[in-house]
Amino acid sequence: MSGNVHEAREALGARLRDIRKDAGLSGTQLSRLAGWHHTKVSKIEYGKQAPSDADIRAWCLHCKAVKDVPDLIATLRNVEASYIEWKRIAGIKRRQQQLHSTEVDTRLTRSFEPVVVPGLLQTHDYIKAVLAKVSQFYGHDEPLEDGIAARLQRQQVLYRGYHKFHFILAEQVLYTTVGSDDVMLGQLDRILNAMTLPNVVVGIIPISATYEVPTTNFVMFDRRVAHVETITAELTITQPRELVLYEQAFQALVTMAVVGEPARALIRKAIEARSV
CATH class of the missing domain: 3.30.870 (Endonuclease; Chain A)
Structure with missing residues (x-):
């Protein structure tokens, strides 16, 4: 993966991390609510794993940030294609x-x-x-x-x-x-x-x-x-x-x-x- 794409993934992960923290949830709590492996949240937040559209929707649902879904999904789809x-x-x-x-x-x-x-x-x-x-x-x-x-x-x-x-x-x-x-x-x-x-x-x-x-x-x-x-x-x-x-x-x-x-x-x- 090129440096630019990795940086874009990290930027997306940072936005998701802010949303989680604003909701007062730990990574473990969010993983449990979404039914994910306990390491998934950390991997997404640090750009090691790309989330899916469904992951974005679940993330925002549990963090009470549904209004951010369209912009985050547009960002996600742009990560691999924009460069x-x-x-x-x-x-x-x-x-x-x-x-x-x-x-x-x-x-x-x-x-x-x-x-x-x-x-x-x-x-x-x-x-x-x-x-x-x-x-x-x-x-x-x-x-x-x-x-x-x-x-x-x-x-x-x-x-x-x-x-x-x-x-x-x-x-x-x-x-x-x-x-x-x-x-x-x-x-x-x-x-x-x-x-x-x-x-x-x-x-x-x-x-x-x-x-x-x-x-x-x-x-x-x-x-x-x-x-x-x-x-x-x-x-x-x-x-x-x-x-x-x-x-x-x-x-x-x-x-x-x-x-x-x-x-x-x-x-x-x-x-x-x-x-x-």
């Missing part, structure tokens, strides 16, 4: 297909990017340059065209069905050179075109904006899941209490961003800087 090590992802193409499936099932997609253009808005040349760097960094040997085609296929969701999209980009995104100036000029024009779609909102956070909220890049799919990319893993957030914080963070970012003509003006400024 997807990049080296174990079976190809860029497959990952794009997995994302497409999630996007198709989502009515409102909200995305924040501090450095690069979101995948759904990327041009062919921008995608090629990004995937070339990613493949080099992680040692992937998959043909780039497979990943490019899969990402372009994902973008069809922008034009079909009932989907709505709200992208918030830091102004830095407009100036991070991916590929070359020519690639960036095409990409910036693509963002301007995407802003004309009736179901798409693109906000730009000016470089001089006041700091309001701690952030990293993330995507929210309705209110059911959020994806966060790190260097070594992709986090899949499903716990209701955490999703509330991501939604609060996104709303704070919205207040920092400009939209409409002010946003287009920032993009045109970036285009002019590369056209000199």
Whole structure:
């Protein structure tokens, strides 16, 4: 088991231990009430054994904390799945297909990017340059065209069905050179075109904006899941209490961003800087 998963199990166990202590029960007393072996409570609390959904329900029932069941079960299901090590992802193409499936099932997609253009808005040349760097960094040997085609296929969701999209980009995104100036000029024009779609909102956070909220890049799919990319893993957030914080963070970012003509003006400024 990876260190990240073990730490997540320990964190879940610590929450369950607090619930037990708040109920005034010893580990032995809880084991007896639930009909478990006397060592089970200790193993769960210290991350040595993963509880089942039934264990969570019984734990909360006997500790008079039934209201915590949905959040704890969401945490439990996320422990083994939330850390997807990049080296174990079976190809860029497959990952794009997995994302497409999630996007198709989502009515409102909200995305924040501090450095690069979101995948759904990327041009062919921008995608090629990004995937070339990613493949080099992680040692992937998959043909780039497979990943490019899969990402372009994902973008069809922008034009079909009932989907709505709200992208918030830091102004830095407009100036991070991916590929070359020519690639960036095409990409910036693509963002301007995407802003004309009736179901798409693109906000730009000016470089001089006041700091309001701690952030990293993330995507929210309705209110059911959020994806966060790190260097070594992709986090899949499903716990209701955490999703509330991501939604609060996104709303704070919205207040920092400009939209409409002010946003287009920032993009045109970036285009002019590369056209000199």
